[in-house]
Amino acid sequence: MFVRAIDREVLDLLLEMGRSSSPDEFIVMLGSEKGVITTVYPIAGTTVTSDSATIFMDMVPLGMQIAGTAHSHPNGALWPSDADLQTFAETGQCHIIVGDPFEADSWRCFDREGREKSLEVVSA
Numbered sequence: 126m127f128v129r130a131i132d133r134e135v136l137d138l139l140l141e142m143g144r145s146s147s148p149d150e151f152i153v154m155l156g157s158e159k160g161v162i163t164t165v166y167p168i169a170g171t172t173v174t175s176d177s178a179t180i181f182m183d184m185v186p187l188g189m190q191i192a193g194t195a196h197s198h199p200n201g202a203l204w205p206s207d208a209d210l211q212t213f214a215e216t217g218q219c220h221i222i223v224g225d226p227f228e229a230d231s232w233r234c235f236d237r238e239g240r241e242k243s244l245e246v247v248s249a
């Protein structure tokens with residue numbers, strides 16, 4: 126299913142997670158229903174350091190509807206690193222980066238190839 130939108134509460138949660146994790150990164154998986162991202166899945170076995178966050182895909186439960194990933198850039202850069210592009214290509218169609226200062230517009234969404242992707246913000 127084509128992911129076209131994100132629930133405003135999920136976006137607010139991602140920004141809050143970015144704020145509270147800083148100066149470290151966080152990374153989560155995103156679940157969607159009917160093309161709208163509605164769920165955040167913390168991933169067990171995720172390695173998080175101040176400059177990298179890696180998902181071990183083996184840890185993702187079978188049957189999860191994965192829209193993509195979300196992670197933070199405490200340095201405020203709203204574009205993917207080379208490591209991010211590798212992660213993006215592995216799963217999902219929608220990859221959100223939130224960055225310092227983690228305000229309402231401190232985020233962008235990218236597709237698997239790392240191209241910026243528009244995502245509507247909706248209220249469920």
Ligand SMILES: [Zn+2]
Nearest residue numbers: 198205206209
């Ligand atoms: Zn990154």
